[in-house]
Amino acid sequence: xxxxxxxxxxxxxxxxxxxxxxxxxxxxxxxxxxxxxxxxxxxxxxxxxxxxxxxxxxxxxxxxxxxxxxxxxxxxxxxxxxxxxxxxxxxxxxxxxxxxxxxxxxxxxxxxxxxxxxxxxxxxxxxxxxxxxxxxxxxxxxxxxxxxxxxxxxxxxxxxxxxxxxxxxxxxxxxxxxxxxxxxxxxxxxxxxxxxxxxxxxxxxxxxxxxxxxxxxxxxxxxxxxxxxxxxxxxxxxxxxxxxxxxxxxxxxxxxxxxxxxxxxxxxxxxxxxxxxxxxxxxxxxxxxxxxxxxxxxxxxxxxxxxxxxxxxxxxxxxxxxxxxxxxxxxxxxxxxxxxxxxxxxxxxxxxxxxxxxxxxxxxxxxxxxxxxxxxxxxxxxxxxxxxxxxxxxxxxxxxxxxxxxxxxxxxxxxxxxxxxxxxxxxxxxxx
Amino acid sequence: xxxxxxxxxxxxxxxxxxxxxxxxxxxxxxxxxxxxxxxxxxxxxxxxxxxxxxxxxxxxxxxxxxxxxxxxxxxxxxxxxxxxxxxxxxxxxxxxxxxxxxxxxxxxxxxxxxxxxxxxxxxxxxxxxxxxxxxxxxxxxxxxxxxxxxxxxxxx
Amino acid sequence: xxxxxxxxxxxxxxxxxxxxxxxxxxxxxxxxxxxxxxxxxxxxxxxxxxxxxxxxxxxxxxxxxxxxxxxxxxxxxxxxxxxxxxxxxxxxxxxxxxxxxxxxxxxxxxxxxxxxxxxxxxxxxxxxxxxxxxxxxxxxxxxxxxxxxxxxxx
Numbered sequence: 001x002x003x004x005x006x007x008x009x010x011x012x013x014x015x016x017x018x019x020x021x022x023x024x025x026x027x028x029x030x031x032x033x034x035x036x037x038x039x040x041x042x043x044x045x046x047x048x049x050x051x052x053x054x055x056x057x058x059x060x061x062x063x064x065x066x067x068x069x070x071x072x073x074x075x076x077x078x079x080x081x082x083x084x085x086x087x088x089x090x091x092x093x094x095x096x097x098x099x100x101x102x103x104x105x106x107x108x109x110x111x112x113x114x115x116x117x118x119x120x121x122x123x124x125x126x127x128x129x130x131x132x133x134x135x136x137x138x139x140x141x142x143x144x145x146x147x148x149x150x151x152x153x154x155x156x157x158x159x160x161x162x163x164x165x166x167x168x169x170x171x172x173x174x175x176x177x178x179x180x181x182x183x184x185x186x187x188x189x190x191x192x193x194x195x196x197x198x199x200x201x202x203x204x205x206x207x208x209x210x211x212x213x214x215x216x217x218x219x220x221x222x223x224x225x226x227x228x229x230x231x232x233x234x235x236x237x238x239x240x241x242x243x244x245x246x247x248x249x250x251x252x253x254x255x256x257x258x259x260x261x262x263x264x265x266x267x268x269x270x271x272x273x274x275x276x277x278x279x280x281x282x283x284x285x286x287x288x289x290x291x292x293x294x295x296x297x298x299x300x301x302x303x304x305x306x307x308x309x310x311x312x313x314x315x316x317x318x319x320x321x322x323x324x325x326x327x328x329x330x331x332x333x334x335x336x337x338x339x340x341x342x343x344x345x346x347x348x349x350x351x352x353x354x355x356x357x358x359x360x361x362x363x364x365x366x367x368x369x370x371x372x373x374x375x376x377x378x379x380x381x382x383x384x385x386x387x388x389x390x391x392x393x394x395x396x397x398x399x400x401x402x403x404x405x406x407x408x409x410x411x412x413x414x415x416x417x418x419x420x421x422x423x424x425x426x427x428x429x430x431x432x
Numbered sequence: 433x434x435x436x437x438x439x440x441x442x443x444x445x446x447x448x449x450x451x452x453x454x455x456x457x458x459x460x461x462x463x464x465x466x467x468x469x470x471x472x473x474x475x476x477x478x479x480x481x482x483x484x485x486x487x488x489x490x491x492x493x494x495x496x497x498x499x500x501x502x503x504x505x506x507x508x509x510x511x512x513x514x515x516x517x518x519x520x521x522x523x524x525x526x527x528x529x530x531x532x533x534x535x536x537x538x539x540x541x542x543x544x545x546x547x548x549x550x551x552x553x554x555x556x557x558x559x560x561x562x563x564x565x566x567x568x569x570x571x572x573x574x575x576x577x578x579x580x581x582x583x584x585x586x587x588x
Numbered sequence: 589x590x591x592x593x594x595x596x597x598x599x600x601x602x603x604x605x606x607x608x609x610x611x612x613x614x615x616x617x618x619x620x621x622x623x624x625x626x627x628x629x630x631x632x633x634x635x636x637x638x639x640x641x642x643x644x645x646x647x648x649x650x651x652x653x654x655x656x657x658x659x660x661x662x663x664x665x666x667x668x669x670x671x672x673x674x675x676x677x678x679x680x681x682x683x684x685x686x687x688x689x690x691x692x693x694x695x696x697x698x699x700x701x702x703x704x705x706x707x708x709x710x711x712x713x714x715x716x717x718x719x720x721x722x723x724x725x726x727x728x729x730x731x732x733x734x735x736x737x738x739x740x741x742x
Contacts, residue, residue: 013489038711039507043541065464128474208631211685365607394635402688540730548736
């Protein structure tokens, strides 16, 4: 019998993201597979050792770039634990809301290619459409669509804009519509079922041995969710379910993700209700920033509300203490103080200038959150200087991908595509 | 000539006009920028309006190479191979800061700008660029294609 | 609880870290039997990584293991000190994902795992020289695989 060697990737239509799978074929059946990763290794961990604690945040956005805010969250929580900072309640609620938006976009972006690669292109368009409305909310609040760097050490960057509730309602309505449409197109579609039912099956023992977490573990029927097992933020005050699968095949993984989208929307709605209303921003007499700085240089204090750059909307002094911890040693002062007072200026520069900056006490922390793909944890070692001594990401998808070879061995070559797609491989998180 | 419509043009500009609206692109998607690339391709921004909606996943049928996302040194030979497999005429778009300069990743693993590997026609800055920027870049590329000296011949 | 059991058996010193995860230092030769015992309660191997304490500690590296107990809802951290050139036991027969995790540690730090079935580079390419996460590897020292059209940095 003659065996054939086939190379799939790293640039291949079904390999969204860069990964290479070398398979040994007997006819159409895979005898042996070898998965080669690392094509998106960008040296995050090494680079982070050369950046200050605040400068690492933009890098965390680009790890799991489908749900950047959850990465921000894990990193910020880890540093806060090192520093011992308490985050104000409103910031916690905002973190929850935006974290869940991220989770929805993550799952949508996972489902979109599953459909596309199995020939259902419309699913892709519906999923991306819903994602656009969710990103509109992010855009209005954070100023960016994807890599937001919204969650900062000590809180969040900005309060929500005035039309936040309307935007959010619209986004949720559109997402519900898209989810319903995707259910209609895929969930009972015979072609889809044939391609996904009973394919890429993982048993519970294997799932644990491979260190699966998140939706992929739950699709095998194992109840583990970081939000439930080790509640952080206010997840213990929220009523939500953890959807489980039964067989651990491609279909269950798809279904768990679809159901999690619905649960995430429930969490957002409850959080919006429980979160206290923000202060109404009053339109007092407005002072231009340069006038205030000029007055401060002469040792005077210019009365009136400072007119900030539109980029700084949502971080005015009147809301700043609601979204950022009040720890002057570690947290940047509000911009009004920076422009108007000497103390604010000194505080700002003490945190920004190289050689000063945020200096957590020496020690180590491991802080996990429930990421889009499972337990996403940051392991940070501090040696007391302004730069982390070692930053390591516990990437859920790394453990999951290590099982890919075993999952596709013995199956047909065509089954590689749905199996791979349902695992939601994210290059930034896998290779770091 | 009453009642008949006609245009006069040079073959050169006719080919340029035709080429500009029939872009077959090869998306070499690696990283974060792929998310915005997806957004630009889907219904909201709809890159198809500009005649560049059809992706070809084989370099031999494509004429514009979209390099979307960070290129690491491990991936560099693959990118060059893909570029070499494309047939003339061909254009390259560097999508996102990582492909333009290396971006945030000034370190051992990342290529500092893909023009160290292959020649580039259009650079799109942004980390990642918004879809509007992508469409703007596409229009600029079309202008470039139209104005170029066209390579063509009647003989096989 | 298995933690108290192994504490007695291997006479481990417990140290609480800032995050409240119980942390143990374990001598290299005890690693495998210790992990075998711990596996009874801690079903999931979350992570293997290492830290390079060049010039700060007597033994250069610390390999850090994070385990998770799903039934007991807790985590534990085990650390092993490894000197340069020393080998450490592989856990790939206990947990399947240890295979890749150990390959990553080997790739990034050059720590070798004895008995590993397939110890080769995972994130970087075979012709790469050195191990980038070591503190003495320069951040910007790149090793291109193909001839570049222009120098990368001026």
